[in-house]
Amino acid sequence: MHEIVIANHNIDSSLDQLHEFFGGTLEEKWGERILVFNNQYGQGTIKSISFDWGVSLVDYDVNFTEELKLVHQTGDETPVEFIFISEGNLKYKEGDDDEALLLERYQNIIIAPRTKSRKTFVFPKWVNVKVNFIQILKKQYLRKKNNNLSYLNDLLSSVFKEETLNLPYMHLGNFNLEIENHVKEMRTQETKGIIKTLGIEGRLNIILAMQLLEHHKFENRETLPSSLTTSDIKKIHELSGFIVDNISEPLTIAKLSKEVGLSAKKLQTGFKMLYSKTVNEYIKLLKLEIARDYLKKTDLTVSEIVYLVGIRSRSYFSKIFSEHYGILPTEYRARIKRKTKS
Incomplete structure (x- = not known):
């Protein structure tokens, strides 16, 4: 098993550290940073892009030759992460003692770890994994005009407000193919420049809204017509x-x-x-x-x-x-x- 420990400063720093481990090429186009590798570790593409108010996106399309443990050392502020897996699966745990949980394809997943902890994602070997992480830095997002976080349920609202009593937080929700359709559209944008950037940001917001709606329905024991339990x-x-x-x-x-x-x-x-x-x-x-x-x-x-x-x-x-x-x-x-x- 390979292990990468990432000092979790920001997504640009994280991608730099992944580049240092995997090698390959790292380039930037219209604000999107793209790491491509094909070597003894496997092959794949990892993309990242940041937007205003602490919102960012990291997208993996990878296939590793060995099981890979990706360990993030969290700092004084940890993001709320909205995770969606289009292909394959992952395992996740926080800390060193907790049992790893299986994150499944098409499942609506939200996590928020404690500050100054370790969050670990385990990628399987010889399995194509496509997964995107929408990350929101809570303090920055709270400063956004019309953030409307008060409309979230009490538990998730408290997570955004960093009330440590409810951390770490994990939501393993229902399965939804409509979210996957928007993820696919976001991945396959063939435009350039500002049109591409706005297209990614627009799709990202739609996906985020759908994941929050799925969470709301799940917590209220309702199910969207397009969702499966x-x-x-x-x-x-x-x-x-x-x-x-x-x-x-x-x-x-x-x-x-x-x-x-x-x-x-x-x-x-x-x-x-x-x-x-x-x-x-x-x-x-x-x-x-x-x-x-x-x-x-x-x-x-x-x-x-x-x-x-x-x-x-x-x-x-x-x-x-x-x-x-x-x-x-x-x-x-x-x-x-x-x-x-x-």
Whole structure:
């Protein structure tokens, strides 16, 4: 495991220290600092940019060859950090004795450590991790006109006011793909100069607003229509087993929604989140995988297999099998038999 200890002065200093460890190239364009590396530590891009009133953004798109422990030594002021993971996962802990917590993909995460402590993020090895950190320095943000922090709930408001009784603070909230859409838009800005900078700042504020709204709903035991709870995720995992057991039956969105007790929108959001596919795309792929196994391991006819996986016709099955695997079902079975005999 590699370990980097960062003296947490500001994001520019932090990126300089990462550059010193990883090497690579560090350049600045329109206020955004960009570190790119590809060496024995892995490969990736780390970007940072600061705005007024203590707001900054650090964005990681990395893949490490060894597990990496990134330790930040906090100073007299610590930021509130809004974290969103688009790919992969992280572990996090504060101090040396606490157990590391898993931070999951698409989850709404807010942390605020104690001053003069150690916060540790652990990146897994050989996993592509895309994560952004929106950091707000509390004292600076409190001086902002119309900051409206009084509208936050009492606990989060006290965190911004640095009432140490409620520190460290951690919120592991619901899962939301709409936030991911805005994160993706922010990452893929192709404009230049002031347009790019304003675009990043605008998206950052939208993401921050969405994370605060998610937090508000979570604390009030409400759920946004576009959000999924841990319980919802568990239901969708269990639904995948139901689909396998009933693969020969007509599996409509309405039927599956009723089975799992979630709305059609939440069902689709959950499948996109967990499998990067719509419900129908997931079912279609599963039918093809099960059919391929039947062709490989049984003597069932193609027509019998088509019936068992619930596909409407043999010709349609041959078409989609060929499109996905690049070979017709009959040719696939013949190839398997030739390999078995040789």
